[in-house]
Amino acid sequence: MWEAKARAGLGPELLRWVLTEGVSGLGEAVRTEVFTAADRVVVVAVGPEAPRTLPDPPADLVERAPHAWPFTRITTAAPGPGA
Numbered sequence: 001m002w003e004a005k006a007r008a009g010l011g012p013e014l015l016r017w018v019l020t021e022g023v024s025g026l027g028e029a030v031r032t033e034v035f036t037a038a039d040r041v042v043v044v045a046v047g048p049e050a051p052r053t054l055p056d057p058p059a060d061l062v063e064r065a066p067h068a069w070p071f072t073r074i075t076t077a078a079p080g081p082g083a
Contacts, residue, residue: 002043004066022054
């Protein structure tokens with residue numbers, strides 16, 4: 001998971017950067033989901049292996065350096081009845 005906080009008023013520009021440049025280098029085998037909330041953009045990347053992190057966005061778009069957290073998938077399907 002990757003999260004960045006846009007500078008005031010630059011949320012749409014940060015989102016545009018994430019969609020056009022940020023996630024483009026993650027590869028075809030990686031599924032990405034992009035979320036926004038106010039001035040923040042969050043990317044969740046899921047693939048067969050741990051995906052690379054997004055590159056840093058242009059410094060003039062963000063309040064601080066982005067945060068990234070690697071997660072390990074525990075299950076790939078919901079447990080069946082009685083599990």
